[in-house]
Amino acid sequence: MNSLRADLSIAVGGLNLETPVVIASGVWPYDPVLWSPERLEGVGALCTKAVSLQPREGNRGVRVWETPCGMLNSIGLQNSGVRGFLKEYLPIAGKSGIPFLVNLVMESEREVRENLSILRESGDAIPAVELNISCPNADCDGMAWGISPESAARAAAIARSEWKGPLWVKLTPQAPDLPAVAKAVESEGADALVCGNTWLGMAMDLKRKQPVFRRVTAGLSGPAVFPLALRTVWQVCGAVSIPVVGCGGVSRWEDAAAMILAGASAVEVGSSLFADFDLPRKISEGLADYLADAEIPNLAGLVGLGRKEKEGGRPWAQD
Amino acid sequence: MNSLRADLSIAVGGLNLETPVVIASGVWPYDPVLWSPERLEGVGALCTKAVSLQPREGNRGVRVWETPCGMLNSIGLQNSGVRGFLKEYLPIAGKSGIPFLVNLVMESEREVRENLSILRESGDAIPAVELNISCPNADCDGMAWGISPESAARAAAIARSEWKGPLWVKLTPQAPDLPAVAKAVESEGADALVCGNTWLGMAMDLKRKQPVFRRVTAGLSGPAVFPLALRTVWQVCGAVSIPVVGCGGVSRWEDAAAMILAGASAVEVGSSLFADFDLPRKISEGLADYLADAEIPNLAGLVGLGRKEKEGGRPWAQD
Amino acid sequence: MSCGGGSPRDYAAAVLGHRPLGDGSGLLAVRCGEIASCAEPGQFVLLRPGTGNDPFLGRPLAVADAAGDVFKVVYRIVGRGTALLASKRQGDPVTVRGPIGRGFFSARGEKPLPRKVILAGGAVGAAPLLFAARRLGLSRIEKTVMGVAGKGWEGFAEWLKEAFPGVDLFSGDGTLGTKGTVLAGLPGTLPADSELWACGPQAMLSAIAAHYPRDGGRILAALESRMACGMGGCLGCVIPTVSGNRRVCVDGPVFTAEEVMWNELSSC
C-alpha cells in the first residue's frame, strides 16, 4: 500500500497496524493454497477463525442464508482445536507478514486457561489474542459471557491473567447494557475492545414450514447491520478509553471512516469480503484519500473527530 | 381483494381484518387528497401517525437517511395533537372502510389518560388504539416505557383502565428481555402485541464530520432488519397467548408468511411502502397463493405452523 | 389521460434514451405516459435506480421536460444512485413514482401569470426551469441566469447554452461564462409584473431570498430535502416555514421565498 495518499498506520491494543482494516474472524481460510499474501492488500491485521481447546464439528444443516443486504450464519465454531491450529496454520500465518489475532472460543474458564497456556508455548509467534465472548451460534453459550458486565469482566480477567501479550475482547451487541460491559472489560486490563459480533436473527424456510437453522436463531452480519453497529461503537467509545475496533457491516471506506469518526481506532471487515475480496485495499485507499483531502495528518487525527461538540457548544446526546 | 385464491380474514386483538396486512404507524399521510381508498388494496388495517396530547413539532435537522436495504428516521412524533387529529383526520379515516388504529404516544401517565378520555368522546368512531411504548426518537423517552417489564406493564395497565375497546401495545426491540415485557403487557389485559418498532441505529455525516441526526441515534427500519424482527416475533410468540402482530422489515409476501409461520397473526408494513405503494396488495396475493398451494383452508391455519416440533420430536430451541 | 389529484403512483417504466452531457451528468428520457402527460414544471419523480432493496429509497429528480408519453430528467452524479443512473441504457427498466408535488404554476394559486418571468438556476437546478421555460413560452421569459461551479462542468454548460438560448452563464471559478454567482446576473429589484423562478443549491436560493426582501410572493423557489415516501406520509422532508413545518414533497417543492424560514433551514 505504498501508493496511499496518507499514512494509515495506527497502534491499536498492542499491535502496530499498517492500515486500520482488520479481517474479522471466521471469513478467511487457513489453507496454504488459498492463503496468498497478495490477496491481503490493504489489510492491517487478520483474525483467525475461532479456536477452541478441542476440535469442533460445528453445526449441522444449513449454515448460511442470504438476507437483504446481509446474511445469517450458524457455523457453530467448526475448527480443528488449538493443537490442530498450531500445526496447520501457524507456519503459514507468519509468512504473510501481517499480524494476526487468534480468535479464542470461551466456553468455560478451564478451556480458556488451557487454551492460552498452549498458545503461550508458541511464544512470540502469536502476535495477539481476540477473546470471543460473543458467538451466538454454539451450544456452549459462547455469547453468555458477553451479556452481563460481571461475566464479561470475569472472562477478561481470566484471559488477562493467562496472556500477557496483546488482548482484544470481542463484545456482543446482544448485551443489554453494552457500555457497562465495555467498562467492565476495560477495567480488567483488556488492551482493546472489538465492538461487536453478529446480531441475533432468524430465517424461516417457507417450503418446509420450519426455521431454516437447526438452532433456530443465527447471527446477522453484513451491510444491513452497519447503522446498528455504528451506534454501538459510538456508545462504547463514549464509555471507555482503551482503543475500540468497530465491527459490523463495514462494506465501504465510508463505513470505516464513520466508525473512526465515532471513536474507533480500526475496523474489522467480515461478510462484505464475500462480496468483494478487494475490499480492504479499497477501504484503505478511500480512507487515505479522505484524510488527504481533509488535510488531517494521520489516522489518529480522525479517531473520535465526530464526537466534538455540536455547534453552540451543546454536547451530543450520548445515549 | 375478491380475486384472492384464499380467505385471508382473521380476527386480531378485537379487530376483524380482511387481510393480515396492516400499514404501520408513521408512513401514511392524513391529507384527504393523498388518501384515496383505492390506494389501500390488500390492506387489513391502518395505524395512524403517532398522536400526542399536545401538538408536536417533531425533530429539527435531517429526519431520514438511507442505509443498506433500509433507512433511519428521526421524525420525532410531529403531529397536530389529539384535538387536531380528531378534527382533521377522523372524518376522512372512517370513509375508507378499513379499520384504523390510533397510534398513541406515551410520554406520561397523565398524557395517556387524558388522551384516551378525549378519544373516548368519539365513541365507536375509533376502532382501536395502538399504544406506542417504543418510539426511540423523542426526548419524551417514549421508548423507556417499553424497556422493562415493570414499566411496560404499568403503561398497559393505565391504557387498559381508560380504554375498553381493542388495545394493541407496540413493543420495542430495544427491550433487553422482550419476552418478559410481552408477558407483562399481556397480563395487564392488552388485546394484542405489536412486535416491534424501529431498531436503534446511527449515521455519520462524512462531510461535516459529525452525526447526521441531532439526537445522534435514530430508528432503523426496512428489509435490513427483517431477520432481527423475525427472531423477536418467534421469541414473543413463544411467550404469550394473545395475538402478536409482526413488524419490522416486511418487504415481500414471503416475509409476511415467515412471521405468520413463526406465530404472528398479522404483520405491519412500514418503510417498504416507500419502495412500493402496491405492496399490501402484492403481499395479500402472495399469501393467498401460498395458502391455496399448501391447501391450508384459512389464514389461522398458518399461524404458528412453523413452530411445530422438528423431526424426531425434539422441540425447537426457544431462545 | 386524466391526472387525478395530487397523489403520485408507482410505474414500471423504461429508459428510452440517454444522452451523457459529460463530467458525470446526463439527460435521461423515460417512457411513462401517466407521468409525462400529467407533470407540471417544478414537479418531480422518485426514481429507484437499482435492483432489489439497495439502494432502498427513490431518488428525487425534477421533470426537465415532458411531451407525449416521454418525460426527461437531468442528473449529475453525486453518489450511488446517480452513478447507477449514469449507467442506464436504452431499454433498461426503471421504477418511477410521480408526478410529485406542487409545481411553479400550482404554487401561484389562482393568480394570473405575470407578464415576465426571470429564470435563475444553479447546477442541475436548471432542470425544472427548462420545463418551465417550455410551458411559459419564450415571449414571457425576461431573462435566464444560470450558475455552475466551473471546472468539471464544461459539458453541462454547453448543454445549458443549447437548452436556454441567450442564457447568462456564471461560474464560481470564472472558467465558464462570467465569474460570479447568479446573483450578479439578477436585477437589483424585480421589474413590475414580473416574477423570479429559481431552483438550485440552498445557499443560492437563500441568497436570492435575501436579495429581494421586499418582493415577497413574486419569488418562487424549488427546494430540496431528503425524502423517503414522496407522498406526504413520512414527514421526513419537512422544512420550517412561517406556517410551521411543511413537506417539500407535497406542499412543495416550490415555495414562495417569503414562506420559507431561510435561517432555520438545515442543509440537506
Added chain:
Amino acid sequence: MSCGGGSPRDYAAAVLGHRPLGDGSGLLAVRCGEIASCAEPGQFVLLRPGTGNDPFLGRPLAVADAAGDVFKVVYRIVGRGTALLASKRQGDPVTVRGPIGRGFFSARGEKPLPRKVILAGGAVGAAPLLFAARRLGLSRIEKTVMGVAGKGWEGFAEWLKEAFPGVDLFSGDGTLGTKGTVLAGLPGTLPADSELWACGPQAMLSAIAAHYPRDGGRILAALESRMACGMGGCLGCVIPTVSGNRRVCVDGPVFTAEEVMWNELSSC
C-alpha cells in the same frame, strides 16, 4: 494465461450474449478471459447478479463451456438472483468470482482417464456435464442420460437434445422423453474401465450412489450447497463426508460418491 493455484479472484466482466431457452431458463455468455482460460469442467463461478448489496451473495453457477475469453453458464429461475440473470442483456456488467473448486478431472487425482464415461444430469445439472463432454471428447462418452421434471421444461429439453446429441431423456411426468428418472437409463453395474459423472438434484445423486454401492471411486458427483465466500473461508458450504466436514466450494463441488455421507446430507 497462467492459472495460479486454487484461489479464485473477482472480475468485473460483461455479458456477451444471452440465449433464452424458454420456461425461465437460458444460456449466458460472459467475457472474462481469466476464468475462461483456467476453468475446468465441474468448476463454477459465483456471480453477483444485481447492483449494490442486494442480493448480497454471489450465485454459484457451473461453467457450462469455456473457450477463448468467453465462458458460458446455464441458469434456471428459482429465485431473485436467477430472475435477475434472466433479465441480463448484452453489454450488462456482472461481477464474477472464479474459477472455483475441484472439477471432475482434478477430483480423480493422478488416475489415468477411464476408457468410457457415462454422463448423468438432472435439470440444470446438465451444465457442467456439457463442459465435461467437450473436454472428454465424443469417443470417450459411453452414454448421456438426462432427467427433467417434465411440463415446463420443453425449451430446456430441446436444448439438451441439441447440446448432447443422442441423449437419453427422462421426465418425471412422462411428457418429455421417457417417463422415469435418470436411473432408468443407467446400467445395472458400471462397465469395466468406465466411470459415471453426475450432476443434478441431491435426491438424484444419492439415488445414483445407492444404485452402485460397490462401484466406489468410479462415481463422481458434483454437489450443491449454500455458499457465502466461495473460497474456503466461511465454512458455510460444508457437507458430511467420511473424512469429516468438507467444503463444497473448494474441496468439491465434485466428490466421489463413496466419500459423501449421503444419509446425513441436509437438503440445500
